Amino acid sequence: MTRRTGRTRPAKVFGLGLSRTGTRSLTAALGTLGRDTLHYPTDRAALDTLTRGDARFPHLDHYAGMTDITVVPYFRELDRIWPESKFVLTLRDDASWLRSCRRHWAEHPVDVPATDEKGHVYLQVKRFLRAAVYSSHDFSADRFTMVHRLHVESVTRYFEGREDDLLIMNLGAGDGYEQLAPFLGVPAPHEAFPHVG
Template identity: 60%
Template sequence: MFGLGLSRTGTRSLTRALRTLGLDVRHYPADRGTWDTLMRGDARFPVLDHCDGIADITCVPYYEELDQAWAGSKYILTVRDEESWLRSCQFHWARPVESKRGKGQEYPELQRFLRAAVYACLEFDEDRFRRVYRRHVDSVRRYFADREEDLLVLDIAAGEGYERLAPFLGLPIPDEPFPHQGRRPAPVGDPQ
């Protein structure tokens, strides 16, 4: 299972929801094996040897390679209102790239690499981000156009949740609310 949404489109909420459904999905893995895989570009992430999937920007530049390497997988493209997404990105990108604590994590370098690979820049640029968002969503939809059973487009910020996600994965809908509901509000200008 792969979450193909750009950062700030609900990928963390998606990961939490997938865990609630019983899947071990990693959000934005930042370990040495992930770094090595990104450098090779072969989509053979070692973390997938012992979990069910990954989500967030790690997958974005490599969804076609992931599809070839992991045949039969399911893909979820999280989307969100473009203006809201841009505001959230601007807030998020204003924070400096910081080291993630933990053994063996190459987070600052990995984050810089992925930002450059996806956005062709390291700083927030509204026009560029808008183009990247539109191009990515369009490209993923075109790639999976004849395979509707393999791709779910999910707008978590608009309230879509388990009622669409669980049936797509062939799992029962849980009784609890989707992870984005009831959460502490994001800071002003940073709607998750």
């Protein structure tokens, strides 16, 4: 695939790692590097964009990018809408990732009643994204393992020949600012890479 030349809109950075792969940590690190990035928006504007399916998130008028599974179904569209953007795929070893997902899904079910409009919209976003990304509202180790494998294959195939546009990071294996800062063309800070729950 040939990369477009000329910049019609400001470049963005998108974290397209699956849930529990360090997307919050990536978001915090991007902030430290001067990229004010939004993690997993769950407001009405996000829901409207998700259900329209056009990836034109109004949040990106104010943020330098977005991370987590909000990006996953739409990374191709975001690449087209925001030319010259950078993409970061966060990974985690399978066993640790599955344990974390199992716990997270148990602690954050989608079949609870909402107490207000904000909670109702949040649950709709969560249900939509779990269905869109994992094809299920419930945790399944087999399904999640398959989804993870297919997602990594899809992302790496899409960005093949465009190594300057995709960075793959395994935060658990020690990847940090030494990889992320040069990828974004900024100096690496002296502080430790954030590890946010």
